[in-house]
Amino acid sequence: MMRSFRVSVFMFSLLIFILLSCSNELPFESQNDLSTPQVTLQTIEGNTVYEGILPGGALFKIWMPDNWNNELVIFAHGYVDPTQPVAIPESQLTLDDGTYVPDLVTEMGYAFATTSYRENGFVVQEAIIDLVELEFTFEELLPEPEFVYLIGGSEGGLITIKSLEMKKLYDGGLALCGPIGDFQRQVNYIGDFRVLYDYFFPGVLPGSPMQIPDELIANWESKYVPRILSLMQTYPDRVQQLIRCAKAPVDPNDPATFAQTVLGVLWFNVFATNDLVARVGDNPYDNMDRQYHGSGDDQYLNKNVQRFKADPEALANLKRMYDTTGDLNRPVVTMHTVGDPIVPAWHERLYREKVFPENGRIMYTNEFIWRYGHCNFTKEEVLKGFTLMVQKAKLYKELQLPMPTMVLR
Numbered sequence: 001m002m003r004s005f006r007v008s009v010f011m012f013s014l015l016i017f018i019l020l021s022c023s024n025e026l027p028f029e030s031q032n033d034l035s036t037p038q039v040t041l042q043t044i045e046g047n048t049v050y051e052g053i054l055p056g057g058a059l060f061k062i063w064m065p066d067n068w069n070n071e072l073v074i075f076a077h078g079y080v081d082p083t084q085p086v087a088i089p090e091s092q093l094t095l096d097d098g099t100y101v102p103d104l105v106t107e108m109g110y111a112f113a114t115t116s117y118r119e120n121g122f123v124v125q126e127a128i129i130d131l132v133e134l135e136f137t138f139e140e141l142l143p144e145p146e147f148v149y150l151i152g153g154s155e156g157g158l159i160t161i162k163s164l165e166m167k168k169l170y171d172g173g174l175a176l177c178g179p180i181g182d183f184q185r186q187v188n189y190i191g192d193f194r195v196l197y198d199y200f201f202p203g204v205l206p207g208s209p210m211q212i213p214d215e216l217i218a219n220w221e222s223k224y225v226p227r228i229l230s231l232m233q234t235y236p237d238r239v240q241q242l243i244r245c246a247k248a249p250v251d252p253n254d255p256a257t258f259a260q261t262v263l264g265v266l267w268f269n270v271f272a273t274n275d276l277v278a279r280v281g282d283n284p285y286d287n288m289d290r291q292y293h294g295s296g297d298d299q300y301l302n303k304n305v306q307r308f309k310a311d312p313e314a315l316a317n318l319k320r321m322y323d324t325t326g327d328l329n330r331p332v333v334t335m336h337t338v339g340d341p342i343v344p345a346w347h348e349r350l351y352r353e354k355v356f357p358e359n360g361r362i363m364y365t366n367e368f369i370w371r372y373g374h375c376n377f378t379k380e381e382v383l384k385g386f387t388l389m390v391q392k393a394k395l396y397k398e399l400q401l402p403m404p405t406m407v408l409r
Helices: 009-021 101-107 124-141 155-166 183-200 214-218 220-234 236-246 256-280 298-304 312-322 346-355 379-400
Strands: 039-044 047-053 059-065 071-076 111-115 147-153 172-176 332-339 364-372
Touching (some): 059 101, 059 124, 071 155, 101 379, 111 124, 124 155, 155 332, 183 236, 183 312, 214 220, 214 256, 220 256, 256 312, 332 379, 346 364, 364 379
Parallel strands (some): 071 111, 147 172, 172 332, 332 364
Antiparallel strands (some): 039 047, 059 111
């Protein structure tokens, strides 16, 4: 993207149209009102904070530090329960050690911007466009940055990767714990966990793994979480078999992680399944030929576990909407905790296999963190990944500059 001029409202509309037209995918027909959004601002501890609404309806927030270094960091947040109101998920802006990401970024001199997206749920295609609108809105309100970096965690990690595969809008990307390797395998991992849970603990959860009733969603915290925890204490051997058969990560030295894994994976089945089925048009989960291992009687398990057959059109939509290609336009650094129970670390290996036939090492670097937990990174680890991404982005840009013309005398 050219950054040598400010984008007028007319040019904004034109550029969005061009961006989508040149894309490998057309997520939806834009009905956006591209009038200039209302913006409020306030000064908070050395930052001017701008808040408003993007043309597509998503909320946005920009932190501009007094000591701006002329570079912008855009944050793509992760999955949010579709039953919740659209809002910037502040909880995802805080690391497990309490570090507030906007403060961390602006203290280094970078501007920081994020958006709610226009909807919650599996909104990868919509989020890509909302992030484009966020960058253009930044350039409408403030001086144009020299470098723009995109970082995201979980679903935001997938959005980051797909954004850097589709367009040359960003100078570099940092994708944390994202389902970037194979989205159908991610769906199957969550679905397998639910069918295995229903086998080992029959009758606990109503509905089916691919049809979640409203009653289960509404009473998850008050009714079903206590029931799940109680049965885990009563039948610890069944829990062990469930974890083995599902190949779900736990920390064997920390018994509390068994409950964290079970509740975490089941939460995604409960709060994400209906949304995903609606977006792809039908059931994308398939375990018809799956053979499970690790129970007390695998033959009986495989004969009696519930089976599902994926709809071919839903699978095609899933691949089109959520799968990555490995064909990066700008350098990316990915990070993953090895013991991630929600988005397993095998995604990194699968993505690496996609990248290396297409791109050199400067385009892709992966860092593993030997720890249990989903996106469970320290401030120091995130800073290390971010610094590496910035270095690679600037090196890549230098390599793309034309060589000076030699004059023969």
